[in-house]
Structure formats: C-alpha cells, structure tokens
Amino acid sequence: IIVSNPKGEILTILSKPSFDSNLFTMGEGYVVSEEDKYKNISDVISDSENQPLLDRAIGGTYPPGSTFKLVTAAAGLENKAIDENFSIEDTGILRVGAFSFGNWYFMQYGKLEEGRVNVVRGIKRSNDIFFYKLAELVGVDDLSRFAEKFGLGNKLGIDLFGEEEGTVPTPTWKKEIIGENWYLGDTYHYGIGQGYLLVTPLQV
Numbered sequence: 001i002i003v004s005n006p007k008g009e010i011l012t013i014l015s016k017p018s019f020d021s022n023l024f025t026m027g028e029g030y031v032v033s034e035e036d037k038y039k040n041i042s043d044v045i046s047d048s049e050n051q052p053l054l055d056r057a058i059g060g061t062y063p064p065g066s067t068f069k070l071v072t073a074a075a076g077l078e079n080k081a082i083d084e085n086f087s088i089e090d091t092g093i094l095r096v097g098a099f100s101f102g103n104w105y106f107m108q109y110g111k112l113e114e115g116r117v118n119v120v121r122g123i124k125r126s127n128d129i130f131f132y133k134l135a136e137l138v139g140v141d142d143l144s145r146f147a148e149k150f151g152l153g154n155k156l157g158i159d160l161f162g163e164e165e166g167t168v169p170t171p172t173w174k175k176e177i178i179g180e181n182w183y184l185g186d187t188y189h190y191g192i193g194q195g196y197l198l199v200t201p202l203q204v
Contacts, residue, residue: 002057002201010158013202015056019044059162061198066126068147068193072134073119075146081137082119090114090129094188101188103128128192135191140182143190144170152199166203169196 003012019038022030038044044052054060076082092106105114105125114127122130135143147153153168167173171182174196189195 002204013055013057013160015054015060017047017050017052019052055160055162056201058158058160058200058202059164061164061166061200063195063197064193064199064204066193067204068197068199069123069126069131069191071146071150071152072131072138072143072191073123074150075138075143076134077119078146079138079142082134084119087116087118087121088130088133090117090127092129094129094132096184096188099185101128101132101185131191132188135187136184138191140169140171140187140190143187144168147197152197152203156202158202163202164200166200167196167198 001012001014002010004010017037020032020036023032023038023041023044032039038047038052077084090103090106092103094101103114105127114121114125114129117125117127117130119130119134121127122134138146144153147168153166155163155165157163169186169190174180174182174186178196186195190197
C-alpha cells in the first residue's frame, strides 16, 4: 500500500508480511509482541517463501491491470488515434483466429454486451474490448513510449533501498528476453495492463 498526496509526497508505505525492525537494533534480549510471526532475526532472514525483507511497495513488480487503461487512453487521445467521438461496439468477446479476448464484465456475468463504447464510457466501465482495440490503434511502440512518459520502466528515485524499474515491453524486448515474436494478442493484453508489463505499486 502506498498513500501519497496529490503533490506526490509519500505519507505511508506498507508491505506485508512485515516484521518488527527492532529485532535488528535492540539486541538479543529484545522480545517481540506475541502477535508477531517473526520472533528473531533468523526467522526474518530464513523465510524465503514470504520474503519479509522485500518491500513490495517499491521492489515488487506486478501487472498494473486496469489502472494502465488511463495510459492507453492518454496515448490514443494525444496521438490522435481517437477523439472523444470515437467508439467501438462491445460484443463481449473479441475473436482473432482461434483466440478469444473477452471483456471482464461479459466473462464474469454472462452475455451482457455494453453496446457502443467511447473513451469516457470505456474508462468508466473499464471496458476491456475498447482498450484492446485502442491499443491496436495506438501500436505497441507508441504505447511503450507513453508508458515511459508516465514514469513506468524507470526508477522514480525514492530515497529508499530496493526500488525496481519494472518492465515496459516492446517487440525487441520480447524477442531478446522471451525469444518470441510480438503478436496482436500481446498488444491486447498490454492495452489493459496485463501481459509482460510489470510495474511497482509506487509507479502506479
């Protein structure tokens, strides 16, 4: 969890699982609370499964999901790939050859198409179909450029140890790291903040 004000000042950072940091400063005689999972330094260091020393707020990288749709929308509007009047017909599922890409609402609640969706409704309803198609119109390279403009793929410079950059994917990156070509389905996933895109909670 990150709590910040609109100026970007960080008010609170919370990462779980947590531990009593006094274990590292108070000496061997220090006794932690009964509620604490980690009773000594060895417990903290040896928990390789839960990794309590990893500050997930700045050092964990995850797909941002629908929060990234704002970046996709900004890229489409700024590059004039769309305007406020552009809309698509939401059919619930977008099919590309043998592959299907569904809208979360359709997939979760059944055959409930959203009809015509413009950028405002797309954001309001977090409509996956709209952002699949918008990502296709913008293109992966421009989408990556915009992601970087928003500070993704780079450390933000918080004065704490362990901040990660995350990953802003491109076709070149996928070829070098994964050894595969970039496909239209990759672009669709990218447009809704899934797939190979990885960010820290701080960047979000």
